[in-house]
Amino acid sequence: MGHSLLSILCLLVSLFVYSCICAPLEDQGRDKITYLPGQPGSVEFNQYSGYVTVNQQSGRALFYWLVEAPTSRRPESRPLVLWFNGGPGCSSVAYGAAEEIGPFRIRPDGKTLYSNPYAWNKLANLLFLESPAGVGFSYSNTSSDLYTAGDQRTAEDAYTFLVNWFERFPQYKYRDFYIAGESYAGHYVPQLSQIVYQKNKGIKNPVINFKGFLVGNAVTDDYHDYVGTFEYWWTHGLISDSTYRTLRLTCDFVSSTHPSVECMKALKLAELEQGNIDPYSIFTQPCNNTAALRHNLRGHYVSAYHTLFSESTLSKGILLNCQQKDTCNTS
Numbered sequence: 001m002g003h004s005l006l007s008i009l010c011l012l013v014s015l016f017v018y019s020c021i022c023a024p025l026e027d028q029g030r031d032k033i034t035y036l037p038g039q040p041g042s043v044e045f046n047q048y049s050g051y052v053t054v055n056q057q058s059g060r061a062l063f064y065w066l067v068e069a070p071t072s073r074r075p076e077s078r079p080l081v082l083w084f085n086g087g088p089g090c091s092s093v094a095y096g097a098a099e100e101i102g103p104f105r106i107r108p109d110g111k112t113l114y115s116n117p118y119a120w121n122k123l124a125n126l127l128f129l130e131s132p133a134g135v136g137f138s139y140s141n142t143s144s145d146l147y148t149a150g151d152q153r154t155a156e157d158a159y160t161f162l163v164n165w166f167e168r169f170p171q172y173k174y175r176d177f178y179i180a181g182e183s184y185a186g187h188y189v190p191q192l193s194q195i196v197y198q199k200n201k202g203i204k205n206p207v208i209n210f211k212g213f214l215v216g217n218a219v220t221d222d223y224h225d226y227v228g229t230f231e232y233w234w235t236h237g238l239i240s241d242s243t244y245r246t247l248r249l250t251c252d253f254v255s256s257t258h259p260s261v262e263c264m265k266a267l268k269l270a271e272l273e274q275g276n277i278d279p280y281s282i283f284t285q286p287c288n289n290t291a292a293l294r295h296n297l298r299g300h301y302v303s304a305y306h307t308l309f310s311e312s313t314l315s316k317g318i319l320l321n322c323q324q325k326d327t328c329n330t331s
């Protein structure tokens with residue numbers, strides 16, 4: 001009697017444990033990356049990737065790649081940072097992770113990887129998200145979703161992703177959490193942050209322990225993007241005082257997609273004054289491609305260069321609408 005009661009209890013406990021802990025952990029285990037093709041041998045961190053369904057009816061699923069901090073740096077003590085590239089249409093895996101802040105860079109052979117000395121996962125656990133559905137590896141089974149996507153749904157899907165992702169990775173519940181990104185993520189990041197903030201409101205110890213957000217090279221709106229860009233150029237000695245003044249006067253309150261003739265003239269002047277530099281990394285040596293890229297501008301400045309490149313010959317494949325940056329990789 002006591003024995004069977006005990007076994008029933010055990011069964012119940014194990015069922016409970018299974019459904020509450022083992023199932024998500026099993027999903028997590030399935031997402032574990034043991035080895036990426038061409039990966040260097042000495043990798044001291046864990047990586048995971050997979051899909052999280054954000055809309056059952058449409059069949060929308062978002063792809064993520066989690067790169068934890070090295071085990072020697074105690075990833076369990078470090079925050080979680082969600083990363084978005086912009087575009088809209090830019091892949092966080094292909095761009096942010098592979099060319100900027102991720103753990104690996106791709107060698108020119110296209111087959112092997114090397115460690116990025118500036119990888120952010122030295123300090124934080126990085127969660128790269130392909131957003132919205134249709135970008136990178138994220139997809140929808142309803143084709144029309146690709147034409148009806150907008151900032152609102154992008155933010156809502158990203159929030160649903162987060163809620164479900166934290167179920168799969170319960171060890172990150174209550175962990176310090178930041179939302180970060182660049183370029184058009186100047187929309188994605190604050191808009192998702194606002195949803196998280198609102199859903200957390202009044203909850204004492206929220207699962208998504210949101211601490212803050214950060215955006216680089218943010219697309220906000222034409223007015224502020226112009227103000228910020230011109231001020232950056234001027235305060236970094238890239239343009240003269242008079243060109244700065246002219247830019248402020250002629251490009252004031254104009255659309256960056258259809259700047260006035262006067263504004264375009266001023267932009268052309270600014271471009272000439274800047275010379276051959278990489279606008280995204282003004283202190284590093286430009287490579288030959290930079291000149292080619294800048295030549296493509298033809299004086300047509302668009303806020304933070306983002307839409308500009310989508311109109312150039314570079315708008316192909318996954319880099320559609322991504323800001324383009326040179327990588328003079330020799331290693």
Ligand SMILES: *[C@@H]1O[C@H](CO)[C@@H](O)[C@H](O)[C@H]1NC(C)=O
Binds near residue numbers: 056058061
């Ligand atoms: C999309 O459709 C495929 C093929 O039917 C299916 O395997 C997959 O689970 C669907 N995705 C979602 C998110 O429902």
Ligand SMILES: *[C@@H]1O[C@H](CO)[C@@H](O)[C@H](O)[C@H]1NC(C)=O
Binds near residue numbers: 287288
């Ligand atoms: C850049 O172009 C110059 C002249 O065409 C060439 O000599 C040089 O090797 C190129 N450098 C790189 C890094 O491709």
